[in-house]
Amino acid sequence: MANIPASQGGRTSLHGQWSSRVAFILAVTGSAVGLGNIWKFPYVAGANGGSAFVLVYLGCILLVGLPVMMSEILIGRRGRRNPVETMTLVGEEEGTSRRWGWVGGLGVIAGVLILSYYSVIAGWSLDFIIESLTGSFQGKSGEEVGAVIEGLKGSWQRSMLWHSVFMGLSVFVVARGVEKGLESAVRFMVPGLLVLLFVLLGYAMTTGAFVEGLTFLFTPDFSALTGDSVLKALGQAFFSLSIGMGAIMAYGAYLPQETSIPSASVTVVLADTFIALLSASIIFPIVFANGLNPGAGPDLVFRTLPLAFGNMPGGIVFSTLFFVLLSFAALTSAIGLMEPAVAWSVERFGLTRRAAAIMIGLVIWIVGIGTALSDNVIADVQILGQSWFGAVDYLTTNIMLPLGGVLITVFAGWFMSANSTSSELGGAGAGFRAWRFLARFVAPVGVLFVLADGTGLLDFVTGG
Numbered sequence: 001m002a003n004i005p006a007s008q009g010g011r012t013s014l015h016g017q018w019s020s021r022v023a024f025i026l027a028v029t030g031s032a033v034g035l036g037n038i039w040k041f042p043y044v045a046g047a048n049g050g051s052a053f054v055l056v057y058l059g060c061i062l063l064v065g066l067p068v069m070m071s072e073i074l075i076g077r078r079g080r081r082n083p084v085e086t087m088t089l090v091g092e093e094e095g096t097s098r099r100w101g102w103v104g105g106l107g108v109i110a111g112v113l114i115l116s117y118y119s120v121i122a123g124w125s126l127d128f129i130i131e132s133l134t135g136s137f138q139g140k141s142g143e144e145v146g147a148v149i150e151g152l153k154g155s156w157q158r159s160m161l162w163h164s165v166f167m168g169l170s171v172f173v174v175a176r177g178v179e180k181g182l183e184s185a186v187r188f189m190v191p192g193l194l195v196l197l198f199v200l201l202g203y204a205m206t207t208g209a210f211v212e213g214l215t216f217l218f219t220p221d222f223s224a225l226t227g228d229s230v231l232k233a234l235g236q237a238f239f240s241l242s243i244g245m246g247a248i249m250a251y252g253a254y255l256p257q258e259t260s261i262p263s264a265s266v267t268v269v270l271a272d273t274f275i276a277l278l279s280a281s282i283i284f285p286i287v288f289a290n291g292l293n294p295g296a297g298p299d300l301v302f303r304t305l306p307l308a309f310g311n312m313p314g315g316i317v318f319s320t321l322f323f324v325l326l327s328f329a330a331l332t333s334a335i336g337l338m339e340p341a342v343a344w345s346v347e348r349f350g351l352t353r354r355a356a357a358i359m360i361g362l363v364i365w366i367v368g369i370g371t372a373l374s375d376n377v378i379a380d381v382q383i384l385g386q387s388w389f390g391a392v393d394y395l396t397t398n399i400m401l402p403l404g405g406v407l408i409t410v411f412a413g414w415f416m417s418a419n420s421t422s423s424e425l426g427g428a429g430a431g432f433r434a435w436r437f438l439a440r441f442v443a444p445v446g447v448l449f450v451l452a453d454g455t456g457l458l459d460f461v462t463g464g
């Protein structure tokens with residue numbers, strides 16, 4: 001645990017510090033790369049018309065995602081506390097208001113809600129390790145593979161079992177603390193995942209529908225775009241980069257003072273985007289080669305990838321390895337989702353890290369029961385026309401994260417002095433000016449507009 005010399009003006013985090021710049025980048029990449037890239041991106045893109053969605057997504061990443069991520073890290077490093085306390089303290093120091101702490105509070109809640117369903121999907125991945133090992137996918141048709149995920153979703157017992165196992169694992173890792181728990185998991189997960197994705201890409205090229213798949217993804221058809229799908233692209237950008245809820249702010253609190261925030265952010269954003277595009281380039285050729293529906297929804301990946309594994313040489317080994325790595329990717333994201341809530345409980349109530357992890361884990365586990373039962377026991381229950389899972393996902397991804405992101409960039413761009421922000425971002429050069437322009441104008445205005453348009457608020461206001 002390194003202390004920051006007082007000459008650099010910093011506080012010391014109460015939870016330790018990343019051992020190096022690389023460790024920080026690994027941890028943020030670990031939180032960013034997860035089910036969002038491999039499970040969510042392809043199905044959301046597929047359900048929203050493919051290519052036009054992808055282009056809007058890339059625009060959101062660049063114009064909104066990057067500046068919000070930099071804002072989160074710089075605020076985190078200045079405050080060096082959990083997001084609630086950090087926003088309170090920095091708000092006070094910058095002479096605005098302690099009430100900014102509420103933004104951190106919103107993030108703590110968003111993290112709990114997101115992990116509540118994330119854990120259920122991660123549970124599917126755990127279940128698929130066993131299915132892979134026992135050869136459930138070998139030589140099977142699309143329909144037979146589909147029956148596996150249907151069977152899992154339809155069973156509340158199995159859904160609950162894996163949700164519980166995954167939450168148990170998350171609590172275990174978080175309880176061990178920042179350095180030991182988080183760093184070690186990411187070091188082999190991201191490289192391993194990349195290798196297997198390339199194996200799958202090789203398979204996708206042999207399906208005969210590779211070009212068709214890529215065309216679907218990369219030839220824009222803007223007529224497919226609606227206000228709602230633009231909002232979903234924006235939400236997906238926030239979700240995939242782990243921003244808008246203070247998770248990256250919490251990680252920034254453990255960042256050594258000398259690490260460059262812009263270069264770390266660019267690295268993470270590139271890695272995350274590359275992996276999302278790579279998985280979509282694998283999924284869609286398989287979809288089209290097998291006559292599957294690109295808009296099939298949340299189980300798309302659990303239908304296509306097993307099909308690929310079941311029909312390639314060495315499928316059992318690759319399939320098992322893949323779902324092991326996907327589960328790890330989910331785990332390194334889960335700990336990021338818990339970190340704001342856990343750090344807050346430790347600092348606010350003086351709990352030990354272990355007690356806090358168990359308590360928060362239990363809350364998330366309970367909320368997650370809704371999602372675990374949402375395709376079986378309570379499949380008929382509708383909240384605003386959606387399943388429980390759909391409603392929690394929509395509320396968090398498309399509303400809470402973008403809203404949190406606006407508040408965070410507005411705070412960094414308008415309420416923090418240029419002096420403070422430029423000293424965190426390494427000087428007042430062209431890069432800084434670009435960040436500040438995006439953070440003050442482009443990101444907040446763009447997000448608010450997309451939010452108002454996508455939720456129908458705009459129509460309501462303009463009487464349209």
Ligand code: TRP
Nearest residue numbers: 032034035036240242247336337
């Ligand atoms: N980015 C993660 C993924 O793509 C999910 C996620 C959303 C997340 N918000 C987060 C992870 C906050 C960690 C922290 O799977």
